[in-house]
Amino acid sequence: MTLASEIVEITLRSLFVSGFAAFIATLIGLPIGVLVGLRKFRGRPLVKGVFNGMMAMPTVALGLILYLLFSQTGPLGFLQLLYSPYAIIVGQAILVVPIMVSITTETIENVDPSIRELALTLGADESGARAAVLRESIGGILLASSASFSRAISELGVALMLGGNIVGLTRILTTAIALETARGEVALGIGLAVVLLVVMLVINVSLRLAEKRVRWWLWQ
Amino acid sequence: MTLASEIVEITLRSLFVSGFAAFIATLIGLPIGVLVGLRKFRGRPLVKGVFNGMMAMPTVALGLILYLLFSQTGPLGFLQLLYSPYAIIVGQAILVVPIMVSITTETIENVDPSIRELALTLGADESGARAAVLRESIGGILLASSASFSRAISELGVALMLGGNIVGLTRILTTAIALETARGEVALGIGLAVVLLVVMLVINVSLRLAEKRVRWWLWQ
Amino acid sequence: YTGQTLGKSLLTVSTTTSLFDTGVLDTLKTEYEASHPDIILAFISAGTGIAITHAKNGDADLILVHSPSHEKAFMDEGFGVNRKILAYNFFTIVGPSEDPANISGVDASTALSRIYDYGQSLNSSIWVTRDDNSGTNSKEKQLWAAAGFDYETIKEADWLVSSGTGMGATLRMATELELYTLSDIGTYLKFFADGLIDLQQLVVPSESLLNVYSAIAVNASRVEGARFNLAMDFIAWLVDSSAQETIGNFGLEDYGQALFLPAVGVIESQTSNEIYGWIRSYAFFDYDGTLYECPPPWREGDYGLYQS
Amino acid sequence: MAIIELVDLRAGYDGQLALKGVNLEIDQGEILSLIGPNGAGKTTLLKTIGGLISPSSGSLVFRDTDITDTNREILRENATLVFQNPVHFGTTVYKNVAYGLRIRGVDESDVDKRVKETLELLGLSGFESRNARKLSGGEQRRVSLARAVAIDSSILLLDEPGADLDLESKRIVEETLRSLSKDRGTTVVMATHDMFQAKTLASRIATVQDGQIERIGRASTVFRLELESRIGDHPVLNRFRAQAVWIESDWTKGGHLRLRLEGGLTLEATGHRDGDVTIIIPPEDIIISRQAVLSSARNSLKGSVINIEASNSSVLLTVDVGIELVAQITEDSLKRLKIEKGDEVFVTFKASSVTVY
Amino acid sequence: MAIIELVDLRAGYDGQLALKGVNLEIDQGEILSLIGPNGAGKTTLLKTIGGLISPSSGSLVFRDTDITDTNREILRENATLVFQNPVHFGTTVYKNVAYGLRIRGVDESDVDKRVKETLELLGLSGFESRNARKLSGGEQRRVSLARAVAIDSSILLLDEPGADLDLESKRIVEETLRSLSKDRGTTVVMATHDMFQAKTLASRIATVQDGQIERIGRASTVFRLELESRIGDHPVLNRFRAQAVWIESDWTKGGHLRLRLEGGLTLEATGHRDGDVTIIIPPEDIIISRQAVLSSARNSLKGSVINIEASNSSVLLTVDVGIELVAQITEDSLKRLKIEKGDEVFVTFKASSVTVY
Numbered sequence A, B: 001m002t003l004a005s006e007i008v009e010i011t012l013r014s015l016f017v018s019g020f021a022a023f024i025a026t027l028i029g030l031p032i033g034v035l036v037g038l039r040k041f042r043g044r045p046l047v048k049g050v051f052n053g054m055m056a057m058p059t060v061a062l063g064l065i066l067y068l069l070f071s072q073t074g075p076l077g078f079l080q081l082l083y084s085p086y087a088i089i090v091g092q093a094i095l096v097v098p099i100m101v102s103i104t105t106e107t108i109e110n111v112d113p114s115i116r117e118l119a120l121t122l123g124a125d126e127s128g129a130r131a132a133v134l135r136e137s138i139g140g141i142l143l144a145s146s147a148s149f150s151r152a153i154s155e156l157g158v159a160l161m162l163g164g165n166i167v168g169l170t171r172i173l174t175t176a177i178a179l180e181t182a183r184g185e186v187a188l189g190i191g192l193a194v195v196l197l198v199v200m201l202v203i204n205v206s207l208r209l210a211e212k213r214v215r216w217w218l219w220q
Numbered sequence C: 001y002t003g004q005t006l007g008k009s010l011l012t013v014s015t016t017t018s019l020f021d022t023g024v025l026d027t028l029k030t031e032y033e034a035s036h037p038d039i040i041l042a043f044i045s046a047g048t049g050i051a052i053t054h055a056k057n058g059d060a061d062l063i064l065v066h067s068p069s070h071e072k073a074f075m076d077e078g079f080g081v082n083r084k085i086l087a088y089n090f091f092t093i094v095g096p097s098e099d100p101a102n103i104s105g106v107d108a109s110t111a112l113s114r115i116y117d118y119g120q121s122l123n124s125s126i127w128v129t130r131d132d133n134s135g136t137n138s139k140e141k142q143l144w145a146a147a148g149f150d151y152e153t154i155k156e157a158d159w160l161v162s163s164g165t166g167m168g169a170t171l172r173m174a175t176e177l178e179l180y181t182l183s184d185i186g187t188y189l190k191f192f193a194d195g196l197i198d199l200q201q202l203v204v205p206s207e208s209l210l211n212v213y214s215a216i217a218v219n220a221s222r223v224e225g226a227r228f229n230l231a232m233d234f235i236a237w238l239v240d241s242s243a244q245e246t247i248g249n250f251g252l253e254d255y256g257q258a259l260f261l262p263a264v265g266v267i268e269s270q271t272s273n274e275i276y277g278w279i280r281s282y283a284f285f286d287y288d289g290t291l292y293e294c295p296p297p298w299r300e301g302d303y304g305l306y307q308s
Numbered sequence D, E: 001m002a003i004i005e006l007v008d009l010r011a012g013y014d015g016q017l018a019l020k021g022v023n024l025e026i027d028q029g030e031i032l033s034l035i036g037p038n039g040a041g042k043t044t045l046l047k048t049i050g051g052l053i054s055p056s057s058g059s060l061v062f063r064d065t066d067i068t069d070t071n072r073e074i075l076r077e078n079a080t081l082v083f084q085n086p087v088h089f090g091t092t093v094y095k096n097v098a099y100g101l102r103i104r105g106v107d108e109s110d111v112d113k114r115v116k117e118t119l120e121l122l123g124l125s126g127f128e129s130r131n132a133r134k135l136s137g138g139e140q141r142r143v144s145l146a147r148a149v150a151i152d153s154s155i156l157l158l159d160e161p162g163a164d165l166d167l168e169s170k171r172i173v174e175e176t177l178r179s180l181s182k183d184r185g186t187t188v189v190m191a192t193h194d195m196f197q198a199k200t201l202a203s204r205i206a207t208v209q210d211g212q213i214e215r216i217g218r219a220s221t222v223f224r225l226e227l228e229s230r231i232g233d234h235p236v237l238n239r240f241r242a243q244a245v246w247i248e249s250d251w252t253k254g255g256h257l258r259l260r261l262e263g264g265l266t267l268e269a270t271g272h273r274d275g276d277v278t279i280i281i282p283p284e285d286i287i288i289s290r291q292a293v294l295s296s297a298r299n300s301l302k303g304s305v306i307n308i309e310a311s312n313s314s315v316l317l318t319v320d321v322g323i324e325l326v327a328q329i330t331e332d333s334l335k336r337l338k339i340e341k342g343d344e345v346f347v348t349f350k351a352s353s354v355t356v357y
């Protein structure tokens, strides 16, 4: 395998793994964020504070804890996830759920409450009203997803500990960068980082350029 | 030095370093975010996309690049910053500026544009109007700062490469966690992570509980 | 790229970062997979402590490490069997070319003594230690002890910096801060050749600087799910002369110096070669008063690995 | 039949009651106006009826089902509220108006027809693809109205439907509401500060005061009671109690009344009333003459001047014609007619000048 | 002296012009009402004058300084706009109202005094510590007005200041504006759909139509022109051109006019006008009699009936008295008076019945 095709493979794996992780985090975090953002309940500042604080989870420790869970002898060892991309996906998803929830909550809170009432009075049910609020906050949701994706794709600790940086199986951009750096392959390490950043820039710029169309499409 | 007092020292250093970094990132990122959020200019989606994408900066690579800059033989070697907490502060600040800018931009964009007009018509100058808009979006700004602080305090690559994890000088929580993990001191590693998380949870929950008072205070 | 193993068997090898980072394992992997198309070799690299934890937890089938004390404990607890010494090389003490402590050309113990003296007379740092319980760090502790110092005591000294990080980063730090340090030869040569560091090898290789790499199969009867047969097959392959040759040639071209020296032949020949003696006294384990590469109780099955 | 019934209903914000025991029955197909000062609770009442605010006590009955605590979605499905401040989804006018229909699963072709129809009705043709939030105030109000009207729900709740609208749009809205109520039996409840709108549009008017319904009834009754309570002890000129008899006659569709006042005096007025009424005859509508006039004016009475009082620019003449009528004339007229206290004069005013309530 | 002068001013949104060449001079201390249909450009005009929208061409002069392109902050400092939809800072009513004062560096004790004063004036005492966004619609409007009034800036721009307000608040606002204009020389420009407000409050009225000022002038003039242009070819009953002569006499402060119509006919009316006017005499205000009446009614004319037309509930009688006057009477009256075509009759109406504009 040539270096170029290897970089392509690693990059695609990174995108798949972290994209999947961000997707799962969105599935979990979005509803939580919407609920926390819309419901007025006692202890809401507490819940928000907890999710905010969880954003500080150090990846090395998270990787270690999950390793202990996923290890053969760990309580979740039977899942046989360790050293597979799926282990990384799970770990990264857990890592970024707090980011997803925090940004979503803040975004939803800033939507004019009348929007919810408008949807309701026009005949929407609760979930329809939530969808209407979500649609208004598409910019923030995009940011939440993008930040989650970015955090996932740029993290190292979880990928290293749960994936093991196995060539052809779990090596992704950050583990490759770390390896090349440790090996003193400075140029290659930085080159891989540039690949990562360029890919993410292209994705994010496209997303932002497409935002208007997404908005439009959501209203189809 | 006892283990406990060492943990306290490391924790305080982590808070100082990453707090300082988040503070610098706020000083730089907030105005940028406000400008991007308020001004309607061509290419705004591009600028937003770029900042979003920059959130994916892998810390190992950033650490490496800054190391090359700050090294004795590097262009910024004369600053003598390497292996000092200040090098970590600079690195972490650079790392989190895109987060600060992205969340601030999104938040500011979601403020009713009439607020700016209201401030202007009541006699505020441009910067007064910006301040008024900022005050309205205090929740989002808190989130931006909190996310930046969290990202800074939980990152490892920059701290390791620029700080070097030197005991009593640049050892912070994440580098200590990584070291203990490497040493196989799993319990200590996880313990340190718990310390980090608990401290961040306390800070964030307090912040959220204080949010109302902050809002009120901003209006003094 | 989602990493399907496609019906192939996965052989997981837990190893230490400094060994993995040299790249020799990637070369071996390529060769081994070429001759064993139904196997995927997966190297998991971590600090020595975690690498051993992996094996204990059943997350590895084999370990490749260079820390005899750790290895002994691992086998003592019954986790590992069939230890095989594969290669050796020498640690080196490196430092600034100005060599302020004047250790050039002396042996390790003398060098450390001079560094100690110089350090004590100085208020600024002179030595950087990794202090991460890695194989290198274990060796450093032995060296200080051999020179007559207690590592835990001198660690508190002002002239000693504790980097708590990998070899590459520590070498960089030594360059930047003009410090001496102990390094494995592989990382040093690589970084030096790439111009990333500006440190000189100052001491002569000697017994005390010996670094021995061994493979240990995970004991399947102790650790559930360990693929013992696959592991033994790989160990047998490593012992084979072609693999030994690969190890011996690794890096020759790039650095003009071999990073690893094959050990299997040395041990088999049992020559009165002084190297054999060094390995024996440094990396063999005592059992009933005799030194064994792998004491008999810790052998499992007959793979013709040992002569005694 | 009452479509909505509120019994001792209380509701509010953050524990602060804004509705403090509202009792109200709203009939199917009626147009009910809510009037009252700022902060009285009109909006809160509309939101409660619309199922957007949950009552804290009391009961709320929709078509014989008590839904105080449960099933508030029934209200949201059947009642549509147009907010006091226009709010829109951040999309086009078309999609805003189509929203309610699409949610109801209406066929896309029918949606299109209905949206276009409604936009046309409210003068918004051509605005389909405009961003609903980037419109002028009145245009936004019309989008809000169109969005509600398009749905064809059985209860329409309107908060200040006339605000921001130009006269033509206001007329269209009022006509639309009238025809919805008449032709489709839509129940309309609206809060308004436009008394004229309240009076001309509504079948009943309720005054809201400090979280309660103070008065409710036909427009004229409520306005009379309002007027009386407002005027308090200030004297109103030419206000009398009378017995009204509605004279049925072919020639009048506008209505023709005979009024019998205390003391046996008879006057004529226009309208459709029977029984006890109060009348007011504006002093400036009364003509004074020396001779009896046979004229188109239906009321001509003889009496004697018992008081002459000059105000700034005119003269108030009190004439005893059985009752004491005050007429306002110019000083010039007084001079010309040479009227003095005690003189006999005739007072003349048209039937249409008599306000009956 | 013109405080603001707009010359061929164009402005708009995203390249779409909403003001298409506005020419307007606003005098120091005047109250100018902007009226016109939805989407005409009133709000855009107010925002442009307030320095919130930058003109795309034309010129904008404030106190002899051209500030079309530069120094728009001069406008923002001197002119304060009250938006069509109330917007508030997310804090208390007090702090909202204090904002403008604090920004101007007013002493805290003076701020307190002024804020309390203004809140009192607008009936908001007791609302100081309420969240400005959690108020009823009318209360919010009053906060907006208080916030602007508190500042005492030299130009006050009001977008629909009467909307959402109850009658009492509306009265207070109108009085406040009047006294600001009179006592402090504050220039007031307001957009309104309340014609009554526009007429009674403003010294001048401008009609905005499709991004341009169509007419501007004194209320009566503009309303007359408006009326004429609206009516188009629909006939208005009893509308005539006349020469008005204002008769100065001590006894009248309300004003007394003599009107000379074509054909030499003379009528009397109330008001303060001179020169060419148009008058309308409402048919329902005219009394028909067989004999001449000497009455308080200042206009009594003799003529012959030239047309009798029965409508649903009443009869329209056309009488030629030099001009053709139409009177509306009941069919009953017609019968009683036994009037037929060609008969001689007298028409009588009060001076105050004649509308002059």
Ligand SMILES: Nc1ncnc2c1ncn2[C@@H]1O[C@H](COP(=O)(O)OP(=O)(O)OP(=O)(O)O)[C@@H](O)[C@H]1O
Pocket: D013, D014, D016, D018, D036, D037, D038, D039, D040, D041, D042, D043, D044, D045, D084, D191, E133, E134, E135, E136, E137, E138, E139, E164, E166
């Ligand atoms: N969101 C809110 N939070 C708290 N109190 C509120 C809120 N909205 C209104 N109120 C208060 O509730 C009371 C009733 O308000 P409501 O909006 O129903 O009045 P309204 O009759 O509609 O007045 P308006 O004519 O000004 O629109 C008022 O005292 C008001 O201050």
Ligand SMILES: Nc1ncnc2c1ncn2[C@@H]1O[C@H](COP(=O)(O)OP(=O)(O)OP(=O)(O)O)[C@@H](O)[C@H]1O
Pocket: D133, D134, D135, D136, D137, D138, D139, D164, D166, E013, E014, E016, E017, E018, E036, E037, E038, E039, E040, E041, E042, E043, E044, E045, E084, E191
């Ligand atoms: N934010 C906006 N973006 C784009 N176009 C707008 C915007 N606001 C208003 N317009 C358009 O500009 C024109 C003038 O609007 P403007 O708000 O000035 O009207 P207006 O006279 O104030 O109307 P109204 O009586 O309804 O308040 C209208 O055609 C309107 O659709």
Ligand SMILES: [Mg+2]
Pocket: D042, D043, D044, D084, D159, D191, E136, E137, E138
């Ligand atoms: Mg209201």
Ligand SMILES: [Mg+2]
Pocket: D136, D137, D138, E042, E043, E044, E084, E159, E191
């Ligand atoms: Mg407007």
